[in-house]
Amino acid sequence: MRIEKFVLAVAFVFSVVSCLGQPTILAVLPSSVKSNLNSENWGDRANAMLALAQEDSTDSREALITLLDKETEVANRAYLRFGGTDAVYGESYGEYLGQLTDLVMKIADNPTFPRAIHVLARSSCEPDSYFARWLAMHGETILPDIVRLSENGIDIDRRCAAGVLGEMLSNDSERKLILSQTARAKAKMILIRGLKDSTSWVKDASLDSLTKSGDPTDIAALKEFMLNNREKQQEDQEFLRKKADKAISSIRARAASMSISK
């Protein structure tokens, strides 16, 4: 009998502790915010974002992170179906997404919310944006997310990955962050693979990244690119060939200055 009571007591305590560990977002947020967060209309979700941004609570921050994750899916679907969110949600959607990204970036600075940086890394980016550079500063923490971006079927995600990895390698060579040998090799491999991408802008972003972070071991791949890359438009082909040439020159110049400094 005593053992049964003990087991029951343990089970009760366990269930309470388990409940405490669960996300309490839906229980705590006001019902209007909850319904706006789940609305099909992005204007409602944007209003929920504004309401959450006024709150200084764990739940509101978690809800914002979750909202960005959701919007990434929404934006990806719109890009694949319509070529961009403007075409289906209007230009203001981009402003909303930008505001949401900024809010989650602030949350990611707080180590209490480790999920934030991964959600941000999975959202798309422009390879030459401040956001891409900010992501790159997180190094190996986000490498798996960026590798996943580089492998998915959305060309602008692969383009974003090329930009972030180039910045990461550049930061590594300037000792702004330290990458392991494995991470460095993985990043380099993705950039070289980017030269054979099916789209010209992933090649373009990969060339930009190699220009700023490549080393002499990349020159062979760049030469091969100059010889064999074909684009539908002659103009694009010439543009990318010149970029590859510039990348080789930059790598050589960097190697020369490093050998002098040694």
Next chain:
Amino acid sequence: MKQLLLPLALVVFARCSPAALILRGRTTPTLGYSAYGYTTLTFDSGTDVLVGYSETDMDPDLVEYYESWVIGRLLDSNGNSLSSGGARDTVGAGYASITLQYIGKAGATYRMYGTHNGYMGACDCVEGNNYYDGYNESYWNSQDIVDATGFFNFYGDLNDSPVLKTPTITMGESYDSATISIPAACGDDRDAIIKEYFALGVTLHPVCPSFSSSVPPDSLFTFSQLNTSYYPDWAILLNSLYTGIRVTQSNYGSTLTPTSGYRDPRKEKDIDTQQGVRNWTVNSRHEYGDAIDLGTGNSQTKFNSIRSAGLKAGACAEPVGQSGLNHVHLDWRQSDGVVCSAAWLR
């Protein structure tokens, strides 16, 4: 919101700005209850209608003995009455309100005054046809009450006029007011465009000189290329836009092709409504006169190059996942002191 707490029983506050609040009338400490009043004046630029509103509210304790009473007066800048009216709470709702409307004229200033009173409801609640002044309000004002005796009650027959000439008790009468100045008219399409900014809730409130009808001689694009609004003669085109375009083209090294520039709020709304935007106030930089969309011919390398050239020219650039491949959106909001998102920034 301005709140004035009297050391006495009556509290009156005005919650419109700018609102002057003047209290009049003698008051006597009685119980801890409150009466409130406020007045607002708004202007709907879409319809030109001025809406004046004034309200008197009473705490539930007071409602038993006094009715809320409000008088509103809408005046022009010379003090001439344009509209007036009053309302009394005869059903015990606890408040009385008056709404006055008037068609406003550009270049004029209007003021709405609210006077907040209490009206003592006469009741035959004590044997002998007595009026019952529950909170002894008759003591703290100068009404024509001849014989108000007793602390809580004063007595008199309804037909006995010398006892109580009027049942009105002005509870420390108060005034407040709100003022609106309507900007002067431009006398052309700009008036309609300015109205759109108010009517559609855009943060920017332009005035006549905010608009231009031509471009400077060194502009790379013509006025009609930069003005893609519903109004062909007028557009807001900021200097930061001209400079930004020039530097972008120089960075890009080739001729740029604009596909959209200034849009009036109605045009912007129509575009966004077609795309299903609801419940969200659009504040596009195209309405501010510092944004441009540049054609890419759906070329990925052109998109990258134009975007990069714009960023180097200090622009905020919309990511391709939003804009789509056919154009690059650039704006120079940062020259206007507005920060753009990290995703749009170089």
